[in-house]
Amino acid sequence: MPDLLIELLSEEIPARMQRRASLDFEKLLTDGISELGLSYESSAAFTTPRRLVLVLENVSSKSLSRSEEKRGPRTDAPEKAIQGFLKSTGFDLSQLEIRQEKKGEFYYATFQTKGREAAEVISVVLEKIIRNFPWPKSMRWGKTSLKWVRPLHSIVCILYDDDGSKIVDINIEGISSGDKTYGHRFMGSGEFSVTSFEDYAAKLKKNYVVLDPSERAEIILQEMKNQAFAQGLELINDLSLLNEVVGLIEWPVVLLGKLEDEFLALPAEVLQTSMREHQKFFSIRNPKDNKVVQFATVANRETADGGSTILTGNQKVLSARLSDAKFFWDNDLRTIKTDGLDIWLEKLKKVTFHNKLGSQFERVERIINLSEIIAKKIGCDPKLAKDAAYISKADLSSEMVYEFPELQGIMGTYYAKKAGYAASVSETCKDHYAPLGPSDEVPGSPISTVVALADKIDTLTNFWAIEEKPTGSKDPFALRRSALGMIRIIIENDIRISLSEILALGNKKADIEDLKEFIYQRMKVFLREKELRHDIIDACLSIDKEDDLALSVKKSFALMEFIKTSDGSNLIQGFKRANNILLQAEKNDGVEYSFGADLKYAKEDAELNLFSVLDSEEVKIKASLEREDFVEAMNSMANLRAPIDSFFETVQINSDVDHIRRNRLNLLSRICKLCLSVADLTKVEG
Known part of the structure; x- marks a missing residue:
């Protein structure tokens, strides 16, 4: 049985769309041919910035013949109904079959569909896919009616086996399928023909295109690590950036550049964020002091000067970006030196948290009150907890966080230390947001734990009080994350406290029983991932009158x-x-x-x-x-x-x-x- 190769070559597809497009393309084509009776053994999809590629192995040479039935009206139905059925089927009365059923005799039309050649089926399905592809955004290019994410240039579509290859004919808005394609935009040798997937992948590589995204990612990662290691440095791993960069290049060439001395004093997180967000650069640090000292960029081509010109241009643009970051940092430090953090807290009075829940400053005041009470309950210093809660959101008014919102908390820790707060209090600015994801660590220190709990309790009870609850897949205020964070903090720190009691400390208008049920459901989801059965969790929660989550979980694991x-x-x-x-x-x-x-x-x-x-x-x-x-x-x-x-x-x-x-x-x-x-x-x- 033959194999199938399809390539859709276009201008650059946005990196964020490539993975979804690859999955959609594979599903649409395999489902489409299967529905028409064409079978295959396996499929694999690949993407580069300029191409969507799909290969199917052992495609049946012909689709199966099929028989479909359609039931019509009763034989004693009005003539108009019978004529309507005949018109919809294209049959005449003599071609219909009469069958006896419980409710009487009914007309049936039987459609016989003969098997079609694989090329014919593929052509029909592929044309439909291209004309109706589910791009998040697309538009018409030129004068044709075809919509595509970027201009579509060519289509490779061939069936091949040991006896050779055959082009599957398709023509869409003047673009005819063939067996010819192109390699790298700048380094490729021009148009070339392909006879199989193996031939295609090999010729692409000769023309400076690495087809498989996972292979490109591995090349980039290993080359960055090797070049950094050669200089006694190490790469700061950034998987999300790596996945994005893989979608920007077809032939990865890693280049390392140095940061100018004037920027080395900036916090590592500032350098990393600025380089990632603005330039798509990776950060290289010195393992001795964890300072970011170099950057790695990935070019899409080889150059005669070994990338020197590219690096020079990149360093010039990067210096401008980092100069902005240094400006924000210096301004923030001057503010702290003259006014401390109080001026930023004052500014929070003018920043709305939610139009029904007041300002960010009012939110901070609530967190302070909650922190003091929770601290007393779990044996933490109430004064230190109040101090930490007071400064926990101060950096929201800083210039740096205004420019880079993802640095909230991280910058707060730096600024709190500069303002003279103890490390245990300062670290709370960063730690109280944790955990942000299921794999993040929970706050470990008593002070951070208290403020993190207070923050999440305030968020949950207040949004419950104003009836802003998650619905279906919608959770605009990340309340599921807050609930899961609170659960993990309590369980993983073995905090012995009643859930009802701490929730009652929040907004009194909240339906606590409803909120508890929401939290229990999140806990069940979390514990199921740890292979703890939901019925066992229910069995232990049901008799825990003090709703002590840590106790219930211990008991649940023992019972399991x-x-x-x-x-x-x-x-x-x-x-x-x-x-x-x-x-x-x-x-x-x-x-x-x-x-x-x-x-x-x-x-x-x-x-x-x-x-x-x-x-x-x-x-x-x-x-x-x-x-x-x-x-x-x-x-x-x-x-x-x-x-x-x-x-x-x-x-x-x-x-x-x-x-x-x-x-x-x-x-x-x-x-x-x-x-x-x-x-x-x-x-x-x-």
């Missing part, structure tokens, strides 16, 4: 490990059996069996043994729970498994003697209460 054992899974079944019998008896009898079982009414050996084991293990379980040693509590519960199994196997619960029956039901009640003291096992599935 317990039910993986045979003792654990069998005990769960034994508990559920006891609970079901008890609930049914209470319903039938109209009483609650919770008065305690009496040993003197025990008659059977299994019954007596169960009393004995319950007496010994109950004490151990309660002691383990008080110590929060949940593993030991589960071990003690495991000792109940065999006696409970034996009890059910040999003892008749519904004895003919009424007081013995009641006593045995009270014994079941004791078993259930003991199990429920650990977790609500009724919620555990299985």
Whole structure:
């Protein structure tokens, strides 16, 4: 069976659109030919700034013949309905089939579609894709009606096998498919023909085009690391920038340049951000002091002077950009020296946080109050927490953060240290925003932890109070991130505090129960990623009346490990059996069996043994729970498994003697209460 190669060559496709376009192209074409009965074995898509490429292996030479049916009206339907069906199908009455169904006789039209040659199917599907491609933005180029992200120049579309290749004919607005393409815009040798994907990829490389984005990324990364290492320096990894740069070049050539001495005193984050945002440069640092001293840029071509001219031009533009950054830095430092951070806090009074929630300064005041209370609850110095909260948002008024908003918090830490604040207080400016993502570290110091919690509680309760909650995929105020951040801070720092209690410290108008449910749902999502089952989380949360998240998670992991054992899974079944019998008896009898079982009414050996084991293990379980040693509590519960199994196997619960029956039901009640003291096992599935 033949393979298929398609290349759509155009002017430069914006880097941010390339990955999505590649995925869309692959899906649209493979789905399209599959719907028309053409099969294939595997597919792979590639992109460069100028081309979308797709290769399919082992494409069937012909599509399958297909039969489709369409049901029409009843045979006794009005003539107008029958004629309408005939018109829609193109059939006459003699070609229709009559079938008997429950509701009467119906007309059926059967369409037979013969298999078509692969080239014909591909041509139809590809033309439809090109004319309707889902670019985020596109426009018409020239006088044609075709819309494309940038002018489309040529189409390669060939089917090939061991016997040779064949062009799949397609013509769109004067652009005819063929087997010819071009290499690099400046270094390529001109037009060349291709006969297969292997031939295509090899000839592209000879013409200075690396087709595979992952290969280009690896070349760039390794070359930057090698050149930096040769000078005793190291690359600051920046995956998002790497992915962007890969979409800007077809033939990567890495060049390293030096920063001018006047910029070396700027914070590393300022240099890195300025170079990344304005120039798409990577930062190179000295590992001895972590200062950024050089930059790496990726050219799209080789030059006779080894990139010297390119570097000179880049350094000139970079110097202008870094001069701006230095200007902001110097101005901010002068402000701190003359007025401290207070002047920036004053400016926050004129900055709106939200039109229903006041200014940023009012937000800071709320965070200060929350920080003081939370600090007292978790054993942190309240004064230091208040100081840290006071300066936490000060840098929002700085010139540097105005220019580079992504540096908020980072610059605050630098400025707080310059203003004379202790490192533990200054670091809070940066740390209280954490964690920003699921893989970010949570704040570790007590002060940062307090302010981070206060910030997130203020955000969540206030937006809940004004009914600005996440809906579906929309979360404009990143409330899911705030909730997850709060959860992780509490769990990973083992903070023992009631969720209801700390949420109640925020906006009193918030629906706390609704907010708690939102937080619980986020916690379940987070813990599921750590392979903790949702039913186990529910079982532990249900009995945690103080909604202590850290405690519930500890208990959940212990319970999960317990039910993986045979003792654990069998005990769960034994508990559920006891609970079901008890609930049914209470319903039938109209009483609650919770008065305690009496040993003197025990008659059977299994019954007596169960009393004995319950007496010994109950004490151990309660002691383990008080110590929060949940593993030991589960071990003690495991000792109940065999006696409970034996009890059910040999003892008749519904004895003919009424007081013995009641006593045995009270014994079941004791078993259930003991199990429920650990977790609500009724919620555990299985």
